[in-house]
Amino acid sequence: MGLVLMSEGFDEELERIKLRKIREMLGKEGEEGGLTRGEPITLTDENFKSVISSNRLVLVDFWAPWCAPCRIIAPIIEELASQYSGRVVFGKLNVDENTRTAMDFMVAAIPTLILFKNGVEVERLVGAMPKQAIESVLQKHL
Numbered sequence: 001m002g003l004v005l006m007s008e009g010f011d012e013e014l015e016r017i018k019l020r021k022i023r024e025m026l027g028k029e030g031e032e033g034g035l036t037r038g039e040p041i042t043l044t045d046e047n048f049k050s051v052i053s054s055n056r057l058v059l060v061d062f063w064a065p066w067c068a069p070c071r072i073i074a075p076i077i078e079e080l081a082s083q084y085s086g087r088v089v090f091g092k093l094n095v096d097e098n099t100r101t102a103m104d105f106m107v108a109a110i111p112t113l114i115l116f117k118n119g120v121e122v123e124r125l126v127g128a129m130p131k132q133a134i135e136s137v138l139q140k141h142l
Contacts, residue, residue: 039090051091055089056118057117059113059138061090061091062095062110064095072128076131080135084138113134115137
């Protein structure tokens, strides 16, 4: 039993260290302890949960390099990341390289945009769409 308690504390400490390192790698910390970023960050199976859980609002673009609609919305995502810097973290997850996370969220078509609020999925947009459609979803949750 003592070993289990020590293991739990060890896991919590490792998670705190991982979060701190991710923040250092990705940019400056915001006022709420989350990340601020003027450009989308690269998400992977390894850092996905930490980034989602440590930021109030995260929009994730599930994409692939061969996907033409993904390439169409990429500049929109970059523009929104700059425009909403400090309020929303934008992440891009390549579904070909990070199949576990794509499967966990049952992403069946790309591009798929999922908005997470306090670590929980609150909105999902599938397919290429205009900037105004994405912004209207963001505005509902700011």
